[in-house]
Amino acid sequence: MxxxxxxxxxxxxxxxxxxxxxxxxxxxxxxxxxxxxxxxxxxxxxxxxxxxxxxxxxxxxxxxxxxxxxxxxxxxxxxxxxxxxxxxxxxxxxxxxxxxxxxxxxxxxxxxxxxxxxxxxxxxxxxxxxxxxxxxxxxxxxxxxxxxxxxxxxxxxxSTPTVQEAMKRLHDGAIGEILVAKAWNSQLRRNLGKVKPSDPPAHLDYAMWQGMAPEAPFYSNRVPGMWRFFFDYGAGDMGNDGVHNVDVACWGLNLLQLPNRAAALGGKHFFDDDQQWPDTQCAVMEIDGADGKTRQFIYEQRIWSPYVQEEYENGNAFYGTKGMLVMGHTVGWKLYGERNKLIEQMTGRVDLxxxxxxxxxxxxxxxxxxxPAIAGHVAAGICHLANICVRTRKTIAFDPKSEQIVGDAALAGMVKRKYREGHWAVPKGV
Ligand SMILES: NC(=O)c1ccc[n+]([C@@H]2O[C@H](COP(=O)([O-])OP(=O)(O)OC[C@H]3O[C@@H](n4cnc5c(N)ncnc54)[C@H](O)[C@@H]3O)[C@@H](O)[C@H]2O)c1
The missing domain is CATH 3.40.50.720 (NAD(P)-binding Rossmann-like Domain)
Incomplete structure (x- = not known):
């Protein structure tokens, strides 16, 4: 060695x-x-x-x-x-x-x-x-x-110092007890058009690209990059740009497990094209804390907005009993106290x-x-829960310990996906 x-x-x-x-x-x-x-x-x-x-x-x-x-x-x-x-x-x-x-x-x-x-x-x-x-x-x-x-x-x-500073304020109680955390993804995406299946380009090993996903023909408006808007390869824009802000919301709430209840509605209310995940989405979830109190998580998405929401294109708001903190993780944040008094603000760029x-x-x-993986898993899992609600138009009761959907046998299987049978990359135990 x-x-x-x-x-x-x-x-x-x-x-x-x-x-x-x-x-x-x-x-x-x-x-x-x-x-x-x-x-x-x-x-x-x-x-x-x-x-x-x-x-x-x-x-x-x-x-x-x-x-x-x-x-x-x-x-x-x-x-x-x-x-x-x-x-x-x-x-x-x-x-x-x-x-x-x-x-x-x-x-x-x-x-x-x-x-x-x-x-x-x-x-x-x-x-x-x-x-x-x-x-x-x-x-x-x-x-x-x-x-x-x-x-x-x-x-x-x-790893971005401005965001770390905001989290310190939140965790030190600067806005009191945080009862609600919101994340949003508000930006202008493009229409992907409608295409028929075609041969993949000669330079692409399409079988390797698809991997363990169910076998499907090649569509030129999915590869490269736009696959994120299709069920088999991505989690929509909530799992794409939205997950950054979902993750910041979880961080602010010190959340290291999935929520207990999830509701979400959404759909393609703007784009008339092939993309499958919603362009408009709103999710609400409840987290039962170890202290016996329930916290609320909210997510909003409009990927057809030629303007930003509440000052930040992709943002977060933390609502506490004494104040609120509003943030765009790539831009900065503002901390407000009672009667909307601006107490502190900070700007700074993201640090890859x-x-x-x-x-x-x-x-x-x-x-x-x-x-760490657990933080990524929780943030991604919240996106998956919201997406399951949107696809099924149902509310979910979820057991964060077993990570199973409870009380609805038809939904239970949706914590997994279908894989290509026998593919070498299918995770063991899935
Ligand atoms: N952290 C961030 O801020 C940020 C920003 C943009 C994208 N991303 C993430 O980066 C990832 C890639 O996004 P992208 O926009 O670059 O997509 P992309 O389609 O441009 O790039 C993906 C690349 O992976 C290659 N690929 C596919 N299957 C492969 C395989 N089996 N083995 C080796 N290579 C394979 C593709 O050929 C392609 O070149 C996504 O998960 C996206 O969410 C993160």
Whole structure:
């Protein structure tokens, strides 16, 4: 086993719950061998930041699209990283020297790819939403614990100093007791049109792209990027941009389990095109706290708005017994007291590089990952619950301990999804 790999493994083997890592001087030295899977829009953002770092050595880029793979390999080479381009995640996982893998694939690959990576003993950075359904999100959490690896979810607001400051205020009681947290996603998306199935482009390994999702023809308005608006690959815009704000709401509420009750309505009230998830959505959920009190979570989505809502395009509001805090996690926040007196405000940009640094520090020296799998699972799970309500037009009673929908046998199976039978990436135990 190469020395660098041994050093990083040594650090993780000392973990007790997958999140605490012993400090070793050797693990803090050298450049950590890493890989990136999924080199599209967000993957390229990661790639540019990672290749600029002095503390990692990018050894693989992996993509199902040969054109994107070639473009990524060039960016890496220009940044001084001699990467091996591959189109199959398993080739990355087979290389024992790789310590950590970034996943910026479409959502249906997140938990399956993350679980395979954790089971290969490697640390996982996985984009949000970290799951495509509630059950596989829980399996991702368990894979991190079982393998004693760090899992960091791509909700970089958690490593953004402005947002951290807001959370300190909330947790220190600046607005009193927070009874309601709201998240919204209000922006102008585009019409995806209506297309018929066609042959995939020659540069795309479409079977690899689809992976464990049910077999379906290729549609040119899904790949790349727009797959997030289709049932089999994404969780709509709530699981896409919305999940950032859902996650901030959970953070403010200190929420590390799924809600007890969920209701949501929504639909395609604006776009006349192929996209399947709602463009207009409103969800309300209740969380029964350990203190015997119930908190409320609200989510609003209008992805046809050529204006921003309450000052921020994608935002949060926390309503407390003494004041409220309104925030756009990429912009800043304002804290109001009684009679709407502005008490404090702060501005600042989101810190993706800082999120990478926190992940690497968690591997190297036991710093706590800011966006651990459990936080990602809860935020993604809330999106899945809201989406189940919208698709079925039913209210859900949910048991956060067993993570099962209760009292409605017809809904119970919706905590999972259908996988392609026998595919190598289907998570075990799903
Ligand atoms: N954290 C953020 O702020 C942020 C912002 C944008 C996107 N994202 C997330 O990043 C992820 C990617 O989004 P995107 O907009 O870049 O999508 P995209 O479609 O542009 O990129 C996905 C890439 O993954 C590749 N891919 C698909 N299946 C693969 C497989 N089996 N193996 C290897 N590569 C595979 C595709 O070919 C494509 O290049 C999504 O989960 C999205 O939610 C996060």
């Amino acid at each position: 190469p020395a660098s790999r041994r050093a990083f493994l040594h650090a993780s083997a000392a973990s007790t719950a997958g999140l605490a890592f012993a400090k070793t001087s050797t693990a803090a030295e050298g450049r950590m061998p890493i890989a990136l899977v999924g080199c599209g829009g967000m993957g390229t953002n990661h790639l540019k930041l990672l290749t600029a770092r002095k503390d990692v050595e990018l050894k693989y880029v992996c993509d199902a699209d040969a054109n994107r793979l070639a473009a990524a390999a060039k960016i890496a080479a220009d940044g001084g990283h001699g990467v091996t381009p591959v189109n199959d995640l398993r080739k990355v996982l087979d290389d024992k020297s790789i310590v950590a893998v970034w996943h910026a694939t479409p959502d249906h690959w997140h938990s399956p790819g993350g679980i395979l990576t954790a089971d290969a003993g490697k640390h996982v950075y996985v984009e949000k939403p970290c799951s495509h359904n509630i059950r596989e999100g829980r399996l991702l959490v368990e894979a991190g614990i079982r393998n004693k690896v760090v899992i960091q979810v791509g909700t970089q607001a958690r 590089a800082g999120h990478h640094t926190n992940f690497l520090n968690a591997i190297r020296n036991g710093e706590k990952p800011n966006a």
